[in-house]
Amino acid sequence: MMRMLALPVLLMLGACGEIDQSRSMSASKGDTHAYQGAHNPHVVKGWTVGNKASWESQMRTRSLTQNEYNRVK
Amino acid sequence: MARMKFICDAERCIECNGCVTACKNEHEVPWGVNRRRVVTINDGVQGQEKSISVACMHCSDAPCMAVCPVDCFYRTDEGVVLHDKDICIGCGYCSYACPFGAPQFPSNGAFGLRGKMDKCTFCAGGPEEDGSKAEFDKYGRNRLSEGKLPACAEMCSTKALLGGDGDAVADIFRTRVVQRGKGSEVWGWGTAYGRPTKPDATAPSAGEKKS
Numbered sequence: 001m002m003r004m005l006a007l008p009v010l011l012m013l014g015a016c017g018e019i020d021q022s023r024s025m026s027a028s029k030g031d032t033h034a035y036q037g038a039h040n041p042h043v044v045k046g047w048t049v050g051n052k053a054s055w056e057s058q059m060r061t062r063s064l065t066q067n068e069y070n071r072v073k
Numbered sequence: 074m075a076r077m078k079f080i081c082d083a084e085r086c087i088e089c090n091g092c093v094t095a096c097k098n099e100h101e102v103p104w105g106v107n108r109r110r111v112v113t114i115n116d117g118v119q120g121q122e123k124s125i126s127v128a129c130m131h132c133s134d135a136p137c138m139a140v141c142p143v144d145c146f147y148r149t150d151e152g153v154v155l156h157d158k159d160i161c162i163g164c165g166y167c168s169y170a171c172p173f174g175a176p177q178f179p180s181n182g183a184f185g186l187r188g189k190m191d192k193c194t195f196c197a198g199g200p201e202e203d204g205s206k207a208e209f210d211k212y213g214r215n216r217l218s219e220g221k222l223p224a225c226a227e228m229c230s231t232k233a234l235l236g237g238d239g240d241a242v243a244d245i246f247r248t249r250v251v252q253r254g255k256g257s258e259v260w261g262w263g264t265a266y267g268r269p270t271k272p273d274a275t276a277p278s279a280g281e282k283k284s
Binding site for chain 1: 200202
């Protein structure tokens with residue numbers, strides 16, 4: 001009789017446990033690096049997709065084109 | 074590693090709202106949400122009117138990240154503050170914490186009157202495959218992964234709004250201040266990236282324009 005009751009009691013107690021939610025509480029999805037390039041046809045020329053140094057150089061070059069003093073020289 | 078930053082030059086901004094339009098068009102931002110907007114003070118007062126273009130400044134020590142109860146924010150290696158809309162619960166805490174009023178909330182989202190937060194991504198998308206439709210639908214275009222800079226800065230007609238590699242845009246701004254001899258105050262930089270080490274620094278006088 002005791003053995004027959006033990007299984008349901010164990011199952012019921014198990015249902016009282018708390019599910020660990022800690023991992024779902026942060027941005028664990030992750031994001032890829034920008035230098036890995038977009039998967040679309042809008043990627044501009046002038047840098048090598050996947051090359052971090054090339055991407056950084058592209059960003060710096062593109063940033064400096066905002067300096068119109070360079071254009072009027 | 075490049076640290077991405079925005080500079081808005083109040084001496085140049087003419088309140089054309091080109092940046093606002095460029096942003097809305099590039100990311101197809103819904104009606105009622107403005108990731109970027111132009112704020113004008115002393116409107117109509119001769120000689121005292123100043124305009125600045127405001128969006129998320131991607132703070133070094135972002136208050137939105139600090140207060141978010143579900144920790145949906147993250148920072149990229151380039152210093153861009155992004156968030157995961159799949160985790161955001163639309164509580165609005167970030168909106169109260171942000172000194173720039175950057176977080177925006179669509180009025181017809183899944184949470185009734187206030188949907189999930191939307192903000193400037195520095196045109197860096199979000200935690201979806203770069204350049205994918207899913208990323209575009211949730212966060213807008215990922216221009217950084219296309220080798221481009223934010224549309225607002227690249228579109229700015231007077232180049233009042235500069236965006237990109239922090240060192241590069243700071244160089245451009247410094248050159249301008251030296252050339253014109255005034256307007257060295259960079260709006261929002263102290264709040265977003267820390268106070269300057271020389272708070273009493275003044276712009277060079279007219280005699281020091283050409284070095």
